[in-house]
Amino acid sequence: QDGYIWFVKDAVIGDRIRARAMKMKKNYGFARLMEVLEASKDRVMPECPVARQCGGCQLQALSYSEQLHFKEQKIRNNLIRIGGFDTEYIDKCMEPIIGMKEPFHYRNKAQYPVSFDRQLKIGFFAPRSHRVVDCENCILQPPIFADIVKIFRKFIIKNGITVYDSEKHTGLLRHIYLRLAEATGEVMVCAVINGEDLPHKNELIKKLTEIPSVKSIVLNINRDRTNVILGKECVTVWGNDCIYDVLCGVKVRLSPLSFYQVNH
Numbered sequence: 086q087d088g089y090i091w092f093v094k095d096a097v098i099g100d101r102i103r104a105r106a107m108k109m110k111k112n113y114g115f116a117r118l119m120e121v122l123e124a125s126k127d128r129v130m131p132e133c134p135v136a137r138q139c140g141g142c143q144l145q146a147l148s149y150s151e152q153l154h155f156k157e158q159k160i161r162n163n164l165i166r167i168g169g170f171d172t173e174y175i176d177k178c179m180e181p182i183i184g185m186k187e188p189f190h191y192r193n194k195a196q197y198p199v200s201f202d203r204q205l206k207i208g209f210f211a212p213r214s215h216r217v218v219d220c221e222n223c224i225l226q227p228p229i230f231a232d233i234v235k236i237f238r239k240f241i242i243k244n245g246i247t248v249y250d251s252e253k254h255t256g257l258l259r260h261i262y263l264r265l266a267e268a269t270g271e272v273m274v275c276a277v278i279n280g281e282d283l284p285h286k287n288e289l290i291k292k293l294t295e296i297p298s299v300k301s302i303v304l305n306i307n308r309d310r311t312n313v314i315l316g317k318e319c320v321t322v323w324g325n326d327c328i329y330d331v332l333c334g335v336k337v338r339l340s341p342l343s344f345y346q347v348n349h
Contacts, residue, residue, distance in 0.1 A: 091116050094212070095137055097147050098155070099125025127151040132189065133224050140212040141223065149188050157182040192347045193330075195226045196314055197234060197261040199248040205241060207234055207261065215251055229298065230263050233274060236292045237261050244285045254310045257283070262305065262314070264339055266330035267349040273301040273328045275341045277315060279308055283322075290323045301325045303341055315342060 090113040093104050101123035104116035121128075131137070131145035144152045161179060164170045185191060200206050200217040208220035221234040240246065241258065249259040260277040274293055276283055283289070283304055293299050302323040307316030319326075319341050327340045332349070339345055 089113065093118050094143070095146065096121075097125045097128045098151070099127055133220075135208075135218050135220050138211055139209050139218045139220055140214075141209045141220075141225070149184065152188075153182050153184045189224045190227055191349075192225045192227070193265045193267055193349055194345070194347045195223065195230050195261075195263045197221075197263075199237075199241070199258050199261060200250070201248050201256075205238065205248070207238060226263075227265050229265065229272060229296065232296065233263060233272070233293065233299075234261060236289070237276075240285070240289045240292065244288070246284065249279055251312075254279075259307060260314050262341060264328060264341070264345075266328045266337075266339060268331035269329055270298050271300045271328035271330075272296070272298045273303065273339065273341065274299055275303040275305050275319075277305045277307050281306065286322055294323065299324070300328055305341055317342075 091104070091106075092113065093102065093116045095118045096102050096104070100121055102118055103120040103122060105119050106114055106116050108115040127148045127150075128146055129148050131142075133139070133142065133145060136142050136145040144155070147155065160182075161175055164175050164179070165172055197207050198210060198215075198217050202217070204219075206217040206219040208218045209223070210216065211218050221238065222228075222231040241248065246258055247256040249256040257278050257280050258276060259279055262275040262277055264273040264275075265271070276289075286304075290302055293302055301321065303326075304320045304322055305315050306318040306320065307314070309316065327338050327343075330337045330339060330345075330349070337345070
């Protein structure tokens with residue numbers, strides 16, 4: 086009906102689509118994209134092959150210039166609708182959005198959940214679920230992270246390392262948590278475990294330290310039945326307790342528990 090708003094995941098502004106209603110509220114509803122009848126001029130082929138299944142990205146089917154425009158308009162509308170600012174004032178004073186030269190491989194931190202669903206999966210959660218979409222080579226992450234995930238995958242399979250089941254609260258390895266210091270190139274590898282130690286860890290350390298930029302290998306102990314990724318206890322099993330980045334001329338010390346913006 087006129088004036089009723091539909092939220093349709095994977096649709097792009099300007100698309101003409103066929104969708105199936107999934108949930109309806111008084112003034113808005115949620116629908117599932119069934120078919121793109123006529124593609125928007127701004128629709129592009131996502132760079133990532135699992136972009137639609139994975140919950141990490143929502144806008145890859147939209148050209149980057151339109152992604153920026155979409156975000157800029159979202160902020161503008163919030164300032165007017167929620168902030169109560171005058172439209173003419175916002176249009177006069179609001180600076181244009183600043184984008185990236187290369188909108189891929191920019192993240193300096195990744196948290197890969199690990200699960201076993203007929204096969205080992207290391208990647209990211211599907212939208213609104215705890216189901217892991219296998220994706221070791223995420224195009225938002227530095228390429229070196231994919232190399233580290235490959236090492237973990239071989240190590241888990243070879244040594245029969247159990248992986249965490251959130252429903253049963255069983256299994257050992259919960260997450261693979263990686264950090265990269267952009268200015269120095271230093272990498273921290275952290276295995277989040279539901280236990281006190283990681284079997285055969287020296288074999289894993291040997292493989293990881295063949296990568297020269299790995300400067301810290303840490304076990305994070307998280308035995309709580311929780312969705313919180315990191316526990317409070319960190320045990321350094323090789324190298325330094327932290328890595329160092331430089332931000333606006335300031336040397337920054339990063340541990341597994343440090344907060345730091347994922348886009349430098």
